[in-house]
Amino acid sequence: MRDIETNRWTGIEGAALIAGAAGVVLQQPSLLLVAGVGVAYTAYAWLSDAPDPRLDVERTLSETTPDTEEEVRVTVTVTNAGTTLTDLRLIDGVPPALEVTDGSARLGTALRPGKSATFSYSVEAVRGEHVWEPLRAVVRSPSAEREHSETVASTEETTLRCAPSLEATSDLPLRGLTTQYTGRVATDVAGDGLEFYSTREYRRGDPLNRIDWNRRARTGEMATLEFREERAATVVLVVDARRESYVAGEAGGQNAVERSVDAATRAFSSLLDSGDRVGVTALSPRECWLAPATGADHRTRARELFAANPALAPTPSDEPYYPIVALRRLRRRLPSDAQVLFFSPLADDLAVTAARRLDAYGHLVTVVSPDPTTGDTTGHRLARVERRNRLARLRRAGLRVVDWGERPLATELARAGRRWSR
Structure with missing residues (x-):
């Protein structure tokens, strides 16, 4: 509740006083009349009050x-x-x-x-x-x-x-860290799969469709084909939701955290559809953790988290954030076989440090970085140079990086996948 004076009638008292004095000195009744009107308006202004609304x-x-x-x-x-x-x-x-x-x-x-x-x-x-x-x-x-x-x-x-719809994006190019469960990530282990891996000596009981009949016809020897085994992965989606990450390419545009969360929802659905175990967390002053799992119930919990968790809010939090404490807590929570998809605009050096530390702890990190420096102002150009230096540092450290500009995310992922497969 607040009461203020608008000062709408400021100066009328002085004008009435001057008119009255001039009327007395000059003996002009009209000036005295003007002074009287001014006094009346002054009284009206001062005696009327603003009512309390109900x-x-x-x-x-x-x-x-x-x-x-x-x-x-x-x-x-x-x-x-x-x-x-x-x-x-x-x-x-x-x-x-x-x-x-x-x-x-x-x-x-x-x-x-x-x-x-x-x-x-x-x-x-x-x-x-x-x-x-x-x-x-x-x-x-x-x-x-x-x-x-x-x-x-x-x-x-x-x-x-x-709540987000959790639409799936194109297949995400995951790295080799996998679980013991069957999935879609190709490993260096021979077993059941689609991609040829090696041949070995035939053993009694091997299925007929795995026998190398070409070699049998050419040399008379029996050999068994082995394929590159495909296993499921454990993936934790980490969204950089610190105050520094709420940046946008233009005033009123979608900020980088919103873009990161949108990408994370699509990645979550894609990975879950592929049989991988997926979890969600955020670098934020507020608590956010969904342990890696699979299934329809897990999808429902993730949709609720993306919709209502305050750590992923469209606007930044004013609470203090302690990065060292947060990274230690995240490291303790991450399963030993988990790899990380890190969504961050890389707006400062702390984001680079967080990604490199997680990778150094053995959790293979892939960075998906929405670009907020698309403007053409001097500030945007300077920020663009700094961000490119951070991208280069991550790549030199051996991390995979997807630089997500104005193209659709699926396009950028496909380009990155082709580049990493060379």
């Missing part, structure tokens, strides 16, 4: 669980339960991550007792859980000299939940 607020959404980028219509109805409000201004508490795409979240009106005013606007749904803040009501006195401002909560909390 408002009932009701807010409704056309859809409370929309899909990403779906338009949601918000309708706000304000009822005056107090005295007459001659100058009422309303500002709805739109969540910071949502953008108003149609209409206005503000209204200026006058309300008699018992009357209602309604306004509506549309927002574009983005991933996450978004809670509306209380509406702000600003009431002015009839003279507009004084202004009273306070927040008014709606009758029920308004929440919009937008």
Whole structure:
């Protein structure tokens, strides 16, 4: 609650005093009359006060669980339960991550007792859980000299939940660290698979479809074909959600954390469909951990995490972050056979340090880096050079890096896969 003076009538007292003095000295009744009018306006301004609003607020959404980028219509109805409000201004508490795409979240009106005013606007749904803040009501006195401002909560909390669809991207080029379970990652172990690996001496009981009949026809010797065994991988998706990573290529554009989370949701679905064990975590001041697993229930838990976990919120947290403590905790949690997909814009050197340390601990790291330096300002050009140096340092250290610019992620992954297979 706040009361302020607008200073709308500032100077009228001085003008009335000057007019009155001039009227007395010059013996001009008209000037005395002007001075009297000024005194009357001054009294009117000082004696009128801004009333305290008593408002009932009701807010409704056309859809409370929309899909990403779906338009949601918000309708706000304000009822005056107090005295007459001659100058009422309303500002709805739109969540910071949502953008108003149609209409206005503000209204200026006058309300008699018992009357209602309604306004509506549309927002574009983005991933996450978004809670509306209380509406702000600003009431002015009839003279507009004084202004009273306070927040008014709606009758029920308004929440919009937008969960990602977990669409799969193209096959992710994983590295060789695998589990004992059958999957799609080619290993250097002979066994069942699709890719030829070697031949060995025939053993009694070997299946007929594994016998090298060409060699049998050419030399008369029996030999058995062996293929490169394919196994499942344990993968942990690590999203760099520190405050430094909330950067975008242009004002109002999608920030790098949002792009990273979008890529992580697609990677999660792709890996889970391939039979790999997948987990999710974040470098963030807030807690975020989903242990690697498989199955439909695990997919549901991941969808809930991507939608509502505060560590992956579309806006940064103001809580302090201690990188050394966070990396130690992450290292203890990672399974020994887990490899890491690290999603980060590489906006500072700490991201490089985190990726290299995880790789040094034996968790093969692949970095997927959304590029936030697409602008053409001096600052963007400098940031672009610094980021390229960080990419080069990671590649020299033996890490795989996907530099994700304006092309679709699937295109960048396919290009990277071809490059790594040479």
